Amino acid sequence: MPPPKILIVDDELSMRELLGILFEKDGYQVKTASSAEEAQEMMHQFHPDVVLSDLNLPQGSGIDLLRWVKKNQQKMAFVVVTAFGSTQSAVEAMKLGAANYVLKPFNNDELRLVIRRAIGVKSLEIENENLKERLGDKKHFGFLIGSSVVMQEVYILIKRVRDSKINCLIAGESGTGKEMVAQAIHYSGARAEYPFVTINCGAIPENLVESELFGHKKGSFTNAFRDKLGLLAVANKGTVFLDEVDSLPLTVQVKLLRAIQEKKIISVGDIQEVDIDVRVIAATNSDIEMNVKEGRFREDLYYRLNVVEINLPPLRERESDIEELVNHFVERFSREYSKRIIGLSPEALWNVRSWRYPGNVRELQNVIERAVALCPGNVIQVEDLPEVVSKYMDFEDLEVPDQFPEEGINLDEMIATMEKKWLLASLRATNGKKTAAAELLKMSFRSFRYRLIKHNLDS
Helix, strand or coil: CCCCCEEEECHHHHHHHHHHHHHHHHHCCEEEEEEEHHHHHHHHHCCEEEEEEEECCCCCCCCHHHHHHCCCCCCCCEEEEEECCCCHHHHHHCCCCCEEEEEEEHHHHHHHHHHHHHHHHHHHHHHHHHHHHCCCCCHHHHHHCCCCCCHHHHHHHHHHHHHCCCCCEEEECCCHHHHHHHHHHHHHHCCCCCCEEEEHHCCCCCHHHHHHHHHHCCCCCCCCCCCEECCCCCCCEEEEEECCCCHHHHHHHHHHHHHHHHCCCCEEECCCEEECEEEEEEEEECHHHHHHHCCCCCCHHHHHCCCCCEECHHHHHHHHHHHHHHHHHHHHHHCCCCCCCCCCHHHHHHHHHHCCCCCHHHHHHHHHHHHHHHHCCCEEEHHHHCHHHHCCCCCCHHHCCCCCCCCCCCCHHHHHHHHHHHHHHHHHHHCCCHHHHHHCCCCHHHHHHHHHCCCCCCC
């Protein structure tokens, strides 16, 4: 993957040189321009990922340059630099679409975070736009975050089933986003203009499930004081999402099977059948095949629902998506809590990426919301994270067995393996910056360098 490109626009030569050196050391491709006019010419040739521009420029201001970028639909992030006391212009720039602004004099680490954050947000926006274009999204694909291989497979399946009437079963652990996938299928498909009805089968008392799904007639049972339309009828021509479908009682499973097969329903206490046209998307977070084998779920209903199965991976199997998700949640909750959080410190990001997330994406969302709410500054630190994440250390590979192996163990080799893993993890967390990686591991740079050489990692 090529390094990101940054265009620095400032009329002061010393500032251009300073920023150029700073970002080149961080691995960016850097070009500089001294005026708005020169910057426009440079953009046609260089195609930067982000523009870092002073607001006060010759031959037009930074605001004029931003307007030109938006008018010409340039797909790049735009960050403005302004002197302290001139924030009104910066606010105007934000309203015009700037990703962020930085006040002079600025802190180099804060500026790095602002630029990295701007590039991350812009790449996510472009990815979502491309995904929407490919899949014909009308509403919900923007909330499915992740470009990992396993998520791309999910997107492909959504595209294939969205316009058909085919029933789908979404399988995945709690918190992986099953309802979001169901919404994506519905709102990007041919039924998007009709209702999308969610039914949490596990949350309805067993004696009320049949009434909720199929409706009832007045007087059909105690407390049935009026006619009630069932949720399957409410979803007519649209989609019904049956979450935790394997929680349905067997008696209701029989009636649901007939409704799917015959496309007719009958309310509790009624004798008249009603035609319905609904697409059924079901979801489960348990081993539904085992439930079938053990007689807790009807096999014929299982096959009716599971015409197409979409398996949602747990977050621990899509670690490459974590930073994208973090950026998305930071942006979202910064808006909700009226804060200007620009990202996570390298140490905090390392901790967030290292945790295993038994609650999956929903747990990560809660972690970031808490961090945004508690963060006193504009960069989330380790101390802003929940204790279970901030103090997490993965020593699973060093568990001592209850019974010592007869053949013994090679302790030196085991320790060396773990040391190599932590060295690599620290380099990933700091984007390859060895000094910062050494600080994360609480050791001197000399000691860190020695260990890199020992493990043939010094390149």
